Amino acid sequence: MRLxxxxxxxxxxxxxxxxxxxxxxxxxxxxxxxxxxxxxxEYEAALEHSDAIRVALDMEHVHHSEKIGTPFEIAxxxxxxxx
Amino acid sequence: xxxxVTPLVRIQREDFDVQAEIARLTEGRGDVGAVVTFTGLCRxxxxxxxxxxxxxxxxxxxxxITRIAGQAIERWPLTGLTAIHRFGTIAPGGQIVLVVAxxxxxxxxxxxxxxxxxxxKTRAPFWKKEHLADGTTGHWVEAKxxxxxxxxxxxxx
Numbered sequence: 430m431r432l433x434x435x436x437x438x439x440x441x442x443x444x445x446x447x448x449x450x451x452x453x454x455x456x457x458x459x460x461x462x463x464x465x466x467x468x469x470x471e472y473e474a475a476l477e478h479s480d481a482i483r484v485a486l487d488m489e490h491v492h493h494s495e496k497i498g499t500p501f502e503i504a505x506x507x508x509x510x511x512x
Numbered sequence: 513x514x515x516x517v518t519p520l521v522r523i524q525r526e527d528f529d530v531q532a533e534i535a536r537l538t539e540g541r542g543d544v545g546a547v548v549t550f551t552g553l554c555r556x557x558x559x560x561x562x563x564x565x566x567x568x569x570x571x572x573x574x575x576x577i578t579r580i581a582g583q584a585i586e587r588w589p590l591t592g593l594t595a596i597h598r599f600g601t602i603a604p605g606g607q608i609v610l611v612v613a614x615x616x617x618x619x620x621x622x623x624x625x626x627x628x629x630x631x632x633k634t635r636a637p638f639w640k641k642e643h644l645a646d647g648t649t650g651h652w653v654e655a656k657x658x659x660x661x662x663x664x665x666x667x668x669x
Contacts, residue, residue, distance in 0.1 A: 506639070
């Protein structure tokens with residue numbers, strides 16, 4: 430599935446988006462964040478304070494406890510500062 | 513019973529015209545008694561900033577603001593509701609966001625505009641990065657606890 434990153438999450442990971450296959454056992458958003466952190470120092474830096482990272486499944490906000498299911502797109506980003 | 517109101521939501525790089533957006537909700541009708549507008553501008557933070565760069569999540573920005581606007585329409589008897597949010601680089605004094613709420617009476621218009629802004633600030637996927645007056649790039653603006661706290665007054669009522 431497609432992961433997309435915004436703001437300083439995008440800058441620290443060093444890419445805007447990527448296609449990934451989730452390993453077995455990655456069921457919730459919290460699992461996803463923990464798995465991504467193992468993928469390299471850039472992910473570790475981006476997701477250091479993973480509780481603060483906001484996640485959207487197919488453009489809808491979700492809690493970290495949410496089951497991922499089979500979305501088309503998962504977005505990771507910092508708390509929002511629009512307006 | 514009036515026809516249900518459909519909010520107008522636009523996410524755009526170009527500037528907007530506040531008077532034209534008010535006219536869009538009032539022209540040719542006699543039932544609008546109150547129009548409240550909120551315009552958010554870029555500050556220079558006491559001369560420290562040369563601009564703000566606004567990043568957004570295309571698609572979700574429209575979807576999320578439309579969801580919030582829909583809640584406002586369910587909650588207050590509005591005759592019209594518009595929300596416009598810009599992205600890209602905006603200099604101090606430039607317009608960033610516009611909310612126009614129209615109703616027969618002022619209270620609904622005031623409250624709906626305030627509600628929309630409070631939720632937009634914490635739920636619409638936009639991020640501001642500072643460009644400094646000395647020509648360098650500064651930090652990403654941090655989210656404020658006060659913005660989360662502002663939501664509390666809309667809960668449970």
